[in-house]
Amino acid sequence: MEYIYAALLLHAAGKEINEENLKAVLSAAGVEVDEARVKALVAGLEGVDIEEAIANAAMPVAAAPAPAAAEASGGEEKKEEEKKEEKKEDDTAAVAGLAALFG
Template sequence: MGLEYIYAVWLLHEAKKEINADNIKKVLTSVGIEPNDAMVNAVLASLQGVDLDKIKEESLSFAPVQVSPQQVEQKKEEKQEKKVEEKKEEQALEGLASLFGF
């Protein structure tokens, strides 16, 4: 199912307009999309018994993940340690290469 049809439904819902085939088609044509009757009917059929307000409420109920300053600092330290280790490995390889005249 094309997301544009779902977006049209949400726009109608937020505007408190009736969600029907004609209104979905109007929304789509207003932005230059040629509506497909089969898709419009499929969207309407899939919405039977669906509470859009409940879906919206549930989707907004998740809180964003909080990152503590400690976690950020720890990641910086890990990056610095990795860079130091990589540099040591490079130096060791350069030393080996010089033994063989490279």
């Protein structure tokens, strides 16, 4: 993964992605450089438009649908009740666990 990050860093800095630059970035990061992996990455990125690849890889975030007004008011009350019940159960379990420590 660090090899890809190094290539992306070089791209973001506007530097050429070549073996020498990749080795320099990886060495600066304290990564032991594997010559074969560097060569394979440079060869694999040859002719690739990185900006386009990033744009195609990014997944759009879908907005959650807004609940209807009637559902929203009723749903909030139910959520509050559920939270209160969960908190009571958690408190009871914690007290029971502590009591078990002291016999």
